[in-house]
Amino acid sequence: MDDPEYLSLIFVFILLVLSAYFSGSETAFFSINKFQFNRMKEGRKKDSAVFKVLERPRRLLVTIVLGNLFVNILSTVAVTSALVKRFGPVKGNTLASGLMMFLLLLFGEISPKIIAINTVESFTRLSAPIMKFFIFLFTPISTILLFIVNTILKIFGLTEYSTSKNISVEDLKSIIDMGSEEGIIHIDETKMLQSVFRFSDTDVQEIMTPRIDMVCLDINMSIEGLKHIILENRYSRMPVYDENIDNIIGILCVKDIASILNNLQDKQELINKLRKPYFVPENKEAYPMLKFMQKHHTHIAIVVDEYGGVEGLLTMEDIIEELVGEIHDESDEVELPYEFIDQNTIKAEAKMNITEVNDVLDLEIEENPHFNTIAGFIMHRLGKIPEVGEFVDTSDLNVKVLSMDGNRIEKVLIHRKENA
Known part of the structure; x- marks a missing residue:
């Protein structure tokens, strides 16, 4: 392989790296939610470059699209030219099309986007200084394109686009969990906030x-x-x-x-x-x-x-x-619907809610629209009204019927297995 071919390989490699950079940057920058955006806005030094880039989301998007377009075209032309010289126009073009489709999909799109979505903040911090350079570089072209785009948007009555997404429920849950682990949010406050999330899905x-x-x-x-x-x-x-x-x-x-x-x-x-x-x-x-x-x-x-x-x-x-949580006045005698026999076993009322059983014994009993109590769980599993002494056995727990009132289960013994 002569020097020009080596140079072509190096050139194509650099272009593929740039393609990966633009694709990953698009995913990372436009995955920033409002919480992250506002935190960057507060002026932490390491986030200032990210905030500057995100201030003008349309210009950022045009820059990324232009950059990706140019490097993908250049890399395709370079590979096609090299393969046509070696194998002729028909075979060379066919090989180039297949090879570039594979390389651009794997290294220019899928891989960088997966990496970016899993490392949003760190990816944007690394990407922002380089992106500022490309924004400056493409300013003449992007200005013309943005003028045309903004004119079209005004015709359709569309307002300014915001790069920051609304915070999802999962984002909020993660923030609460992090705050609890770091001691910022008290355990009681954590439980109450978690109750709010459960409340939104409660019938x-x-x-x-x-x-x-x-x-x-x-x-x-x-x-x-x-x-x-x-x-x-x-x-x-x-x-x-x-x-x-x-x-x-x-x-x-x-x-x-x-x-x-x-x-x-x-x-x-x-x-x-x-x-x-x-x-x-x-x-x-x-x-x-x-x-x-x-x-x-x-x-x-x-x-x-x-x-x-x-x-x-x-x-x-x-x-x-x-x-x-439970509300009691001065005259109430606080009675829990369960009592611990040992750290893995409780004696409980059969009407105890599945969610509460999961919390008390650190279990993950499946949620089911057909029942929400441990009594319902037993009857669903057995497919009948049980008798005293019958039990349900799963990989995580064992539930035994202790007493019945007619067809109604009264008391049960719930044991969490050691491997649960």
Whole structure:
């Protein structure tokens, strides 16, 4: 191989490196989100060059496109010329087309973009000083092109483009995790922020009081029976139904009858105090439900299934607790739905939420639209109503049924395996 061929190889290699540089720079610069952009804007010395480049995103984009176009054309011409000299026009052109397609795809596009997307900030810091040179170099051409582009954009009424992307949920989660690891964000604050993210994907079915645990009043009961349930349970609001819990006729706000409760003789007085019940579908998301309750000035709603049957009851407190954790007043006895037997085993109520089980035992029980409690998990796995002593065994955990109340699972023993 003579000297001109060596020089051609070196020339093509340099052009491929530049192609990789422009492709990687495009991915890295235009992957910067608003959080990163604003942080660079604050003036840290190592980020000042990046910020300067990003100040004019259209000029940056035109520079990258021009640079990539020129180096790709030059490299293709150089390789084609060399191969045509060696193999003739037909074979040389064919070989050049195949070879350059492979080289440009692998080394000029795919590889640099994968590297750039995984090292956005470091890539842009290294790239920015060189990019400033190319921006200056292509200024005459880019100015003309930008004038034409901006004119077209004005015709279509498009506003100035911003290079910085909105911060994604995953970006925010990463920021919170980093802040927690570095001690900037307290553990309690971290848990609350994580609850906010979970809240956005939470349906009312996941946080409601299930039908079987609802305390309701049957309007057909005796006055003494009604008084007993009201005084024994001490809830501030209670659903009232007529014969069947699926036929809820109103919500009793206990404070509305507090002054007459002891001397209550006529049920009509209680009926007159009932407030309008609000019914919501079980798949309604928690955040819109919170807005709904605020709009209608209600603290309680009845959750129904697709057939209109009552599934459960949702209170404002249920929604708030999903965000900030359990709320207790001075008279509440705080009872956890589980107790530790050892560091890997808990005895728990079967109605314990899957998310809480995962948090307590550091597990990753699969999420499923068909259940959100450990009882639902057991029945889904077994495909039937279990008996006492039956268990579910997976690679991560073992769940054993300890007690039943009719067809309802009451208590379970959950053991996390050592390899989990």
